[in-house]
Amino acid sequence: MERGGILCQELTTQTSRLGEGITLLNSDGEQRTPVTKIESSLCYLLTIRVIRARNIHQADVLSQTDCYVSLWLPTASTNKFQTKTVRNCKDPVWNETFYFRIQSQVKNVLELALYDKDVVTRDDHLFTVYFDIAKLSLGEQVFMHFKCDSQRQEELEVGFALDNISGPPETIITNGVLVSRKICCLEVQVVEKKKKKKKKEKKSLSKKEFSFKVQGSYEGTQDIMLGSDLVFSSSSPVKFHYVRYKQPTLDVTLPGKKRPPSLQSRVYDKGSPNLELHSFPSGKNMILAEDKGFDLYAKAEDCPDHLDVRLGFDLCVQEQDFLCKRQKYVAPALKKVLQLEQDLLDHETPVVAIMTTGGGMRSLTALYGSLRGLKKLDVLDCATYLTGLSGTTWTMSNLYRDADWSQKDLGKQISEARKHMTKCKINSLSLEYLKYYKKQLCQRKSEGHKTSFIDLWGLVLESLLHDGKDNHRLSDQQRAVDRGQNPLPIYTAVNVKNNYSTLDFKEWVEFTPYEVGLQKYGAFVRVEDFGSEFFMGRLMKKVPESRICFLEGMWSSLFSLNVLYIWNLSHSSEDFWHKWTQDKIDNIEEDPLLPLKPQELRTRLFTPPGPLGSALRAALTDRLAVAQEHNFLKGFQMHNDYLENKHFCRWKDTVLDTFPNQLTQSEEFLSLVDTGFFINTSIMPLLKPERKVDVILHLNYSAGSQIQALDQTCKYCSEQGILFPRVDLSEEDRKNLKECYLFDGAETPGAPVLLFFPLINDTFQKYKVPGQKRSESEMEDGKVDLYGCCSPYSTYSIQYTEKAYDRLVDLGEYNILNNKDLIMQALHTAVARKRQKKK
Template sequence: CRELCCLEVEVAEKTKQKSSKKELSLTVKGSFEGTQDIVLGPNGVVNPSCPTEFHYIKYAEPTLDVMLPKKRRYHPWSCRYSTETGSPVVMLNSLPMGRKTTIAEVSITSRCCNCSCHQDLDMRFGFSLCSEEMAFLGKRKRYVASALKNVFHLPHDLQDQEVPVVAIITTGGGLKSMTGLYGSLLGLKKLNLLDCITYISGLSGTTWTMANLYRDAYWSQKDLDTHIGEAQKQATKCKMGCFSMDRMKYYNKQLCQRKEEGYRTSFIDLWGLMIEYLLNDGKDPHKLSEQQEALCDGQNPLPIYVSVCVRDSYSTNDFKEWVEFTPYEVGLLKYGAFVRTEHFGSEFFMGRLLKKLPESRICYLQGMWSSIFSVNLLQIWGLSHSSEDFWRRWTQDRIDEVDEDPVLPTRPHELRTRMYAPPGPLSSALRGALTDRFSVAQHHNFLKGYQLHNSYMENEHFCRWKDTVLDTRPNQLMHNPDQLGMIDAGFFINTSSAPLLRPQREVDVIIYLSYTTGSHTSALDKACKYYSEQKIPFPTISLTDEDKKNLKECYIFQDSDLPGCPIVIFLPLVNDTFQEYKAPG
């Protein structure tokens, strides 16, 4: 079983008084705290006075490295001083649990607890929906059933099992997608279809619309003209104010405060503060978890904000992991690992919340969801050319198959033997130049210290999201970095559909709203190909080249022969029939 141990280290106050200050450095590699310093002050005072704690994994054979204060010795034969340091090492597993052990002037006490039981963790592991979302779905069905009865003039009330789950997915595109989503929601409202929607998912600019709407706990039950008028005012105001001296001072103050709270700041946080100015008249105090108020009675669709997690030295195509944000939870879809929304950004170790940080204001999340500064050269090349395969070979590890095809079938979690060839200097330099991103939002990894089970690939839900190169090398897959690097999901596929295709959500109909600049079918084609490779039910997109050149306002795609496949209603933002008339109607 996995055991989380807590080590308490206490330095005894010295009776011999000295006037100088010295530092004692303590390190437990692989622990939550890493390295901590103890100041040996004058008059024998020790700071901090309370015991220093380390949280570590017992089975990892941990050691306590003690870096003693430096001592200066005078050598008369050379007329020089030399500095000597000592670094004793203590094997922690050799210490008796629950008992104090004294080593010189350092007292050590260790205790452990069993962390193999998921019920005892501060995280949720599993692919099922959380209890809050399940409760919301029960309440939302009443709104959906009533709306469908009125729209289709049904003679009787729908039973719970007859109520379909209808979801909206969007594409990103800055202010265009923000205003486009306002217009689409207004159209659904006028058609009395807005109450038929159970989920709304967004990325990039559409998250701006969603975040603004969900400040109002009953926005979908009201006239949207007020919200649209406010958005129009903010979108058309002068943008130069975000570069004023007063605004710069505000940015600096907010970033310093965020750093003091325990967050790692980056340019993405500054971008989030600029978005705050562009979308509001003043400071926006709202937080994502506060949107639960807009879901308490099932009165609005459940919002899902989408991002992807990336890693250094890997292109987005080679490594990306879907991350969903709801007012209830934030989670990595691939591993079925979720934390409470108010705990996202706090520091976890082995599934336990060890350092609670204040919840981020939503503007910082908007900066991450719509980060235009996380692009790299490889993606720029892909946008300007039809293929990036030539450059991608410089960004991938060279792996050669060693085993021949096995005679007997292998188990799903068994991997074939491969030979890994490390990159040379030229390849490493090119890889860095092509994959480095200008800035990435950094958040504490809530999977830190948590080891995946060695048979993780047996899980059918995990296999649905087995789409990164690190899946072929479990030693790298299981290594969880201290920070999660997150970027705009549009840098992979410009669609927010991934969370809605979780089989547990049982989505029957998807309304696909496309506001993208350029080809409206490009993201849809990429999504269709991606889900086909992942064996996730999704209808085949059958559009001819002529159709793509002259898009209509609506298409319906379905595959009745594929179990669990939703119906996709594709609504690209095009001006086809309306351009023949001077006014609608």
């Protein structure tokens, strides 16, 4: 399709709230080129003529099908349109024409759905054709025959034309994956006219109610109530934010009139004004209606081209600033531990990351030991990142309350955690706590959050791990990294979708003290704004930042499981269940055959499942509870070339990636669950090329198989084309794991060096510290039953004895200290590669 880029200027990926106008540098100090642009892009007129259908199969038992076609093009209009119904006919003819104004840089996919009209029951959905408008050429008219069923010779005939449209081009902002379009703000005001009061006239108590609706706007419907007895009354204006070129309409219901019976109606009552907004003059106060008792005024103005969502795939300004500051700690620490003679230059300093897995209280406890071991080796100061999920996020959020935790001895932190791990937990279900939970949930709901059982779980965690209410928030952790004094924490979750298994649909979400974002779309918001309401990248309603206990509940939402997840615990394939749960999507023939360009989608046919299939799918995929937060991608549209974008392709792994109308930007809420429901790893943020991680210390705390999550990560990275070292373990090693493995990634240039620490009890049984054997009286302390049937370290255990806690902490520390040589080897390898790369 012809492009409409008349004006194009580079725009920094940060908005003014995130550092607009700042020259951005990458981690090597070189100026980078921002990928987000503000452009002036043409709109086109799309004409669709629904002509006829042939050989439609009989949907009713006693009669032929009563057919009509529904047209849905969400990128161009907020309304669904439909043809008239042709009754009792297998070869219906409509010959109806519809018009849409489309944005040339947006992926416009038209959905043509054929229905059978039923009077008593719900209309039968026969099929839907998905047609990519990018197939059409400007200035040409084509008549398409969609072959919906070759055996029955069912087909749908539709005519298309794409033409230039008069008027100025539209200003858009895009990062090559998402597009933010021009939005306007409409103000509507009711002014009641003066009335002459008669002597001795009593006050009237009647009121007048006005209802206003802009379909597809952020606000939706708003009402104004005016008293009719005042000498003069003027309402406060109601506001609507809407996409200017999506054919929006202001629908007004005047006092005494009926509300609109249908969302698709355009005129509801005679005398009730309805206005097409895309042609409304900007900045002028217009009179919509005049009456003896009142006047209606409206004024529309363009909103500034400023986004509160950061569109971009590079690191935010704050993280880049942190990297510069952290290097001042890392370089001398590496020089010390590696016993180098000369200082490390910036380009010679590797980025080291500590990566953890989940495992409930077991992972919380063992991580303390691992970090204490790294601290004793002075390796903790060499780390730039620390990532976590599930139980390790509890440890991390505890640590980062202290702005200088990694610069101190960890004994105090470990002792504090010990107190809470060993205390009686029954008090968390006391009447006093239950009243507290209810009060907090009511307050959270009143603030504007959408509450669920996961929020209650977060409050229970707060009572298990703290004394009283914890007011700590994720943004408070900025104090712990503002000087680069600690590794930058990254917490992970996955965004899922209703009616889909986690394997079929999941999107990585990362949380830092600075931002929350979906790396697949290159969309990030300030952590203080996460949970607030957004529209087309603009902050519409500020909601108070969540206390971190609610995030901990979401990061470790063990209640978000479904039947398919339970099935996957014992099987490696969903093939059997996919027969019942996956959508039936087929590529179909079209006549004439239009040439397929790289960025265009094949024409496809969706056949809906029957009632039994739908019920079974819901039973298999519905999750017990999901944490929901307002979707900051709401309103964005997908760029016409999003499937060719290298950033999107890196994380493109869901069954809906080629269905742009159904991706996350169309959802009201993000549905966030524990990352462990896909892979028990927090490694994905570290594999972003922009972070340039050179060494990863993989601290595994999984139950059962210690190698499963690593194998799954390798497989995933291989499928996605993400650089990752090859994990080559012999059968003997898999049966009898050692304490540490080094995978240097030599066979995969560009991959990080990986140090893998499974949580096992090997030489710790005989040695209390490396090189020092246990005495007979100390042998009992080496008996740490991690995974036996009577183990105290079950993932679902919430209370340990003091001995069990101490032994697990000591084991985590020992396994680090006992593999000092491998850690040093990995760091030496990374430094050597950095030097070689610069040469």
